[in-house]
Amino acid sequence: MAFTIAIDGPAAAGKGTISRAVAAHFGFAHLDTGLLYRAVGRKMLEGTDPTEAALALVPEDLQTEGLRTADVGIAASRVAVIPEVRAALLDFQRAFARRDGGAVLDGRDIGTVICPEAEAKLFVTASAEVRARRRFEELVAGGAETDYQTVLNDTRERDHRDATRADAPLKPAEDAVMIDTSKMDIDAAVAAAIAAIVSRGATAGEGTA
Template identity: 65%
Template sequence: MKFTVAIDGPAAAGKGTISRAVAAKFGFAYLDTGSLYRAVGVKALEVGRGVIDPVIAAQLAGSLSQTDLDRGDLRTAMAGQAASKVAAIPEVRAALLEFQKTYARRDGGAVLDGRDIGTVICPEAEVKIYVTASDEIRAERRHKELVQAKPELTVAQVLNDLRARDDRDAARDIAPMKPADDALVLDTSDMDIAEAIKQALTLVRSVYDGT
């Protein structure tokens, strides 16, 4: 049985945690598509010695390995910014597109999270959710994730980084970040993660039980 759940939204809104919970509850496969772009971005920075070359980035996108996706530095702020930059390169998106589409329609169901899953990768997904939260709440959440490894980091710095990435992701010509027209918008600003997961599970179950 093929059943796709597309979960989109900006950084630190909670989409990754919600996606993993949905996948675990229903026994679906899970793909964090952001990790693909993070891996390409980090490798491109390494090869370019701090500068991302679009041609090299596209080549790297076509040859990602599991080792690349298992790197321990993919959740850093640097990796996030690099991901946003390579995601704006059409050739990189094209190289990763077919992999994501094939993954989404695998037997047994799949959950994909990212920024253009419901609009570009899986417009035919059975369930589409756009997870968001206020800029300030997202900055506080991301700061808590990063501050242990980088004690000097301030919430204001994280907020500036998030807004810069949001602007870049929403303004790009290819697959800009935005909710699909038929997506449920789930604002987690005033929710704890348990409530956000509960609402997402309720939506998925209502559709899944009817298939």
Template identity: 60%
Template sequence: MIIAIDGPAASGKGTLAKRVAVHYGLPHLDTGLLYRAVGRDALARGIALDNAEAAAEVASALEIATLDDPALRTAGAGEAASQVARHPAVRTALLAYQRSFAHGELGAVLDGRDIGTVICPDADAKLFVTATPEVRAMRRFLELAGRGVAISEAAVLEDIRARDERDSTRGAAPLVQAPDAVLLDTSNLSIDAAFRAALDLIEAAMSRAGRAG
């Protein structure tokens, strides 16, 4: 069972993916962490984020065990991820690992921006999770404020919009809803309500595929 959950920053896709994975007893991969880690490692080595060749070398040498680094959850790491993710060579370097993870013995739940379109076009269920930029900015602002990060909600909204623009217009695997993905707008939904809606959509997709869970 492979479940692909895509969507823009702060849409709630990561939280949903974790809960969906627990519900079905499946491994979970937040693919955004891979790109955050590449950005982190590139900066640590003094590599410019627009250096595609060097960034790809960093991606090829990525230590998966470091994905639990708390530094990857910072706003700066997200910005760096958005920049290195534009490079086709970086995406190619990370492709095999993501597909291998998805096609393990049990399957998996993966969330990101190109899971249903590039990484797992054969996924059994595909969701595209979104929310308005304003709602997403408020969520991210509250998350950062809870960690003691001093930043204004207006600045977060500006960053959200800039990342949306980069992610949706990049030449390599842009953020786009797969033709067979189901849209889930979480703007007016609580986490619990969004989770219930996600399960309903996944179960419907599984039924259509003859794989009711």
């Protein structure tokens, strides 16, 4: 059985946490597609041409240390605007999406470009201020030296870059269910996501992940 759940949204909106919880609830496999771009961004920072890095990407690259750093996140956003990079990663994502047992993919263009025929689509968002605060607290907890205003500026710049890029800009699919987590705790957000997905025909525990 192939059942695809596409979860899109901007950075720090909670889509990763929601996606992992949803995958566990339904027994589906999960792919954080942002890691693909982070892995390419990391290689670009190391001097590799982004397109070459995307073409040569292997699953092991997604296990590389340091993919969650702020610098790599910025690099990921920059390589994501390169059409050749996006094209190189397209087949990998689509094959994962249609695997037997069901799949959850989270990213920025899953419901609009990668899997427009997904059985369930969600768009998880939150205000830039809330997302910047979450990211700031995460970075500080990890030992990074930064301040809230810097993180907020980076968040707004990344939002603008993602939303205005010519190839696959960040936007909700027309039939996506919107979930704004600005004033929701994670349990409420996960419950809302599960309810939306059940309404599209998924059954808890039916996957094989």
